[in-house]
Amino acid sequence: MKADAARRRSLWFLWGGQCLAIAAMEMSGPFWPLFLRQQVGLHGEALVLWSAALIAAPMMTAFATAAFWGRVGDRYGHKWMVLRALLGLALTQWLIALQELPLLILCLRLLQGALAGVIAAAMAYGLQLCTAHTRSRTLGYLQSATAAGTLMGPVLGGLVSDLWSYTQIFQVAAAACIGVALVMLFTLIDDRKLASARTLSTEAGTPSLACTRTIVQGLLLALVLSQIARMMPQSFFALYVEDSMPGSNMLIGVLYGASGLAMLITAPLWGRRLDGQHRDVVLLQTAVLAMFSAALMLLHTLEQNLWSLLALRFAWGICLAAMMPSLFGLLSQLRATSGRSVGTGQAAVKLGNFSGYLLGGLVAALLSFSLAFSAVALTYLLLALWLWRLRLHSLSQPGMEKETGHVTPV
Structure with missing residues (x-):
């Protein structure tokens, strides 16, 4: 009982720490162009290009x-990876504030990506608990911490910049x-000392090693x-809002925040619903959510008012809140160690983020906002079809039809 309480x-301290760390990281998100204009003196096309490069x-x-x-x-414990990520983020953020050359800031941003990784470290530690x-x-509980930090960060960044400057x-x-x-x-327990080892049971009816690797690769x-589809609108959504319903920057912030608020509210609820469900049920539900997300993206191509767009963003956030816990939860079942599953999963997430951000900007620049949203919808449909195929492959393997989520670890 004492160990359970610890x-x-x-987990409570992990949620609070992750929320504050994400808020600290997101404080600068909307203000990169303004910081570069003030600190570095960039203007025009150079300002746009450097801002995009530093974000990516x-x-x-x-x-x-x-x-x-x-x-x-x-090998050494995920608590220390959480601390490493926090200190790496602190070091690079502090050094960025001192730089006046965009190339040096770019190098520090690259270093930040290599040293930080707060979300991945927190997820791996949480899975040990x-x-x-x-x-x-x-995973849903921790995703709500990310959503809360994402909501808080830009507001705090705006407050700090109004009181002092963008450098602060x-x-x-x-x-x-x-x-x-x-x-x-001083508050997180050392996950290496946890009494129960995180090993997954194996049984005679479980699928072969080769089958398990195929499913891991599919996930x-x-x-x-999923991350390509999620990030594609980020690169042009503000311009879309500005073009379709001119107003203040606060309006853009509210619309951005609608999906984050939905994730904050519903991610823990989705997590509780997903636990204990059979793998093929989770894959089917995630495929349905991907199809629903595709429909929401297509609805963006119609003429919108503020309330309908708010509803679309909120509904999309509900779908996003389920996808990450679903896919990461299945991935962690198929890997014997939490760090390995989260590490490979986060590598896939970052690849999708980077690709989606660039692809969304390219499509919106060359075509139109309507076609850009249609491209996002197409990506979600491809995701739904892939998940359906993966579900059929899973069901066709010996042992997969049993009501169990346990498979041979790889």
């Missing part, structure tokens, strides 16, 4: 290093990350597709 307490840069190096940090965490029957619930955004973020790291150092591709 785990619950650690951490995704590239995070994709390359996520699996490595996951394996290190499996939970049981095999509460994986999706824990990075300094305040660095100080916040150091404070969170100190609290977590990784599903993660890539």
Whole structure:
């Protein structure tokens, strides 16, 4: 009972720490062009290009290093990976505030992607705290922390920039990350000392090793597709809102925040619903949500008013809240170590983020907003078809028809 209480307490501190760390990271998100104009003196096309490069840069190096940090965490403990990510974020944010050359800032952003990775580290640590029957619930719980931080960050960044300057955004973020790291150092239990090892049962009816690897690869591709579809609108949505319903920047922020609010509210609920469900049921539900997301994207091509667009964004956030816990929960069932599953999964996520951000901007620039949303819808339809195919493959394997989520770990 004492160990269970310690785990619950650690999970609470993990949620709060992740929320604050994401808020610190997102404080600078909307203000990169303004920071570069003030600090570096960039204008015009150069300002746009450097802003896009600096936003995308951490995704590239995070994709390359996520699996490595996951394996290190499996060996030395994921608590230390959480602390490493926080201190890496603090160091790079502080150094960025001191730079005046865009190339140096780009190098620091690349370093940030390689050293940080707060979400991946927190997910791997959280999976060490939970049981095999509460994986999706824990992942949904932590996703709500990410959503809360994403909502808080831009507001805090705007407040800091109004009180001081854009440079202070990075300094305040660095100080916040150091404070969170100190609290977590003394409040999180060491996951290496947890009594119950995270091993998955094997049974005679479970599928072969080759089959398991095929399903893992299929889930990784599903993660890539889901994140491409998620990130594509990010690169042009603000311009779409400005073009379709001119108003203040606050309107854009409210519409951005609608999907985040939906994720904050519904991610834990989705997690509880997904726990204990058979794999083919989870795959089917996720495929249906992908089809529903495609329909929501197509509805963006119709003439919108504020309330209908708010409803679309909120409904899309509900779908997003289920997809990550679904896919990561299934992936963690198929991998014997949480760091390995989260690391490879996060590498797929970063690849999808980077690809989606660039692809969305390219399609919107060359074609139109309507066709860009149609391209997002097509990506969601491809995801739905892929998940349906993966479900059929899963059901065709010996042992998959049993009402169990356990498979041979790889």
